[in-house]
Amino acid sequence: MSHVTSVKELIGPEDFQNKIVQIGNLKLNTNKTSISQGNNKVGNVITFQDITEIQKIEQKYRLENETKGFTAKNYFHNIVGSSLIIQRTIEQAKKFALSDSTVLILGQTGTGKELFAQSIHNHSKRKSFPFLAINCAALPEALLESELFGYEDGAFTGASKKGKKGLFEIAHNGTIFLDEINSISPYFQARLLRVLQEKEVVRIGGNRVIPVNIRVIAASNEDLFNLVKANKFRPDLYYRINVLQLGLPSLRDRSEDIFPLTQQFLLHQNSELYHKLGPFLEHLCQELQKYQFPGNVRELYNILERFSVLCGLSDNFNLDTANQILADCMQQTSPINRNTKVEFNLQDDYKDTMVEAERAVP
Template sequence: MNVKLAIISHPLTGPIFRELVEEKKLNDSVLYFEATFGNLCPILATIREEKNIDVIVTAWGHAAFLGDLNIPVVLIKVTSFDLLNAMSEAKRIDRQVVVMRYGTPFENLSCYSELVDMKIVSDCYMDRQDAREKIDRYFRFGYRTFIGTSLMCDLVSEMGGKAIYIYSKDSISQALDNALQLAHSRREEIEKREQFRLIVEHSGMGIITTDKQGVCVLVNSKAEEMLNMKRSELTGRKMKSFWPISKLAESLAHGEPYTQQIETIHRKQYLVDYIPTIVNKNPSGCMIVFQDFATVQKAERTIRQNLYDSGHFARYQFCDIIGQSQEMRKTIHLAKLYAQNDSTVLITGESGTGKELFAQSIHNASGRKGKPFVAINCAVFTEHLLESELFGYEDGAFTGAKKGGKPGLFEMAHEGTLYLDEIGELSLELQSRLLRVLQEKQVRRVGGHNLMPVDVRILAATNRDLNTMVLQGKFRQDLYYRLNVLHLKVPPLRERPDDLPHLIKSLCAKYGVADQADEIVSELLPRVQQYGWPGNVRELENTVQRLVVVKQGESFSEEQSLSDIIFYDLSIGQLTFTSSSDNSQQGVSLVKSDKTEYPNLTEFKKQNEREMIHQVLAKCNGNKTEAARYLGISRATLWRKLNF
């Protein structure tokens, strides 16, 4: 930060100033002027033209003539050390001395008289004539040695006396140091004030400040525009003459902020924050920050739309979760409690139970609602691709890297929630990187060096037993404890059979057959209650969707549709599905109707799939596209199942 000093010196101190400027390497920071007592007019004109001088350094006599420059002045101070040095020099010449300066005499010189064993007289002068007359008088009284400042020294020398200049090099050096410190502080203060002015003027929000009595002190341009009033009309006025006074008065009285207040001014609504100014623990004024309420609402809609367009938003809430059973009510209640806390949640449960539904609901019930909800399935990416997705990468980090780099999901989820599905599929190396981010709350892009702070809540989900994986060395124990702060277990569908009717009706509404929901429930319920649903709600949805599609076809009998098409994977007509206490994860036992064990489930399924596909193809006259649509699979999947 370059500062500028103006030194106004007498010819007697000029050599000392120039020497010190060289020593302190201040040549680029100093404007140097020399003048005798009272002859400052040309210098003052130059200083006024400069306009960028931070501090003036001068002696006592010159300071009286600086007038209204409005620039801080640092005076060269006379120290006790200066007085003693000057008196010691005077004593070698005479036993009596006059100490004289401009304006006011030096005080308490009697103590120096005893110390140096001299007669010391202290006096002052007000102008050149006064100084000459007093010096002449002291000459008549026998005084020939004088200690003082520049004018006195000049006159004494002219009149034949001995003059000792009172300022030392140390005093002048100290004055320069003080001036530099003051100049830097002043420049910093000016820059901060200008920065504050720019913030206030260009904040995009109306800003008004008041004093403790509620009088308007400052108004920015945006406030002028929003209120359609000039700041000259507002400044100095009582706020109550144009502003609702209730919350402002409370803020000024109690020193408490009031935020997100809706105020109506001139029939227009504004969103207002009242922020008191506190000095020595007491309110001394208030800053009022306000925005057009309609503009705020429009901005929120835009943000929400951007989140929707990017896919980084949570669609579901707790009211969207279908479940009246005791198990689901307990799970939902616990999840609502977790939503009020910002700790990491580990959501466990079998595939298809709705773990992400709970994750989105927790986000939407938390303080991060409206902020990004970013989800990623850790099982569908390779290790290196997942790393770049999570943490982002810099330009040129690897072959094929996007020009300019790419932010990772941690950055995109800043201030929101990051949902890590299938967390158990992470490699040990990625587990280590994830653990570090969770601990440090900072992320470094792939190929980068800078750490970026992130504020993200983590919700993780898995259908695997992480505790067992820890014992097997497949999952880091420290990461497991870091994730498993709050644990939510989503119950499988087989443990809440009471929810089946509600789920089926909801799915019927989703697929546009709400008017047939009761009929479909009565058709399905006796059959689905016998089944363990290893695919849980996702499998149930596929079944209902298949039923809806098949019931729209005219070439299938009801019996054939139910037995062959809808449950072709389950083979309800040939097999019986019952819960098994021996397998709590899948909960299904597959046996033939004659109770003999079937030897190979995979081959059984393949055989039945082919048979069912051929039946559907026959009904569709060999049309593979139509058959794929009826079966709820793609044409490519149909081709693969027929050929492998």
């Protein structure tokens, strides 16, 4: 960094294009343009621009052009439920949002981990910046690596000639949500650990270190500590992401929320059916409360969507009909009883054995 005390010092060098200088505590980007009259050079025009203004313009450009669609749509008021356990969880999440530390969200499938992650982002000081979510289990490791870290021109076969920014770069100043982090390999865990420690990334095929300012929210549907003990998850990464831990309750632990969740879903899915069900909606919710919901809120919504479609196809709609349709919907969703014994004959060929197994499953 150059240090100058007067404008006179700036006029000297001929190649004073886009140089950063410092005058006192102020950092400036400077440009010098020569002024000529005929073939004679008669002077110079030097322009100064506060570097913080350039950074603001660059950030605005990135937000407008690179982060379209990378927004969090949900807020804490979108989380439905009045049970004590869910309200306590929301209050804890709000406190976590005011911090800038990494959050680890633990919860079973369908408990709303991304809903909470988006809400935390929108309640934080980073709410005006990008929110990016990626399911670590949904992508092959090579693709996951290129998506998160980006790549340079010619990094691998099929790579874009222009290279590509990774999600860590795009999420600069914002939040990145890593769902199902328990599924990533030891190699990828090491790369992720470096990003969290150093706050910088290196694109695939590149050697340029790119600083990033991001908040990481990770989520897992497995107990990561048990994976650490089984040597399937790096302990150093576990302790790095497990700064603030948020445990989400299962729907079984807040069964009183089934009624408002059902109301909210049916009202938005099929308002006509919702009003038709009005007189006996509470009775139907009591039936739903008898179910265990291994898939939690996601499974509840799945059942309700099937229920609303089948009710719309029914000619004679009454309480008995609704009860029967709901029972059928829950039955279709239920997994195979773990106590059910399935027997089949082993075949010489693997594919034939699989066919026999599929036939034996009720």
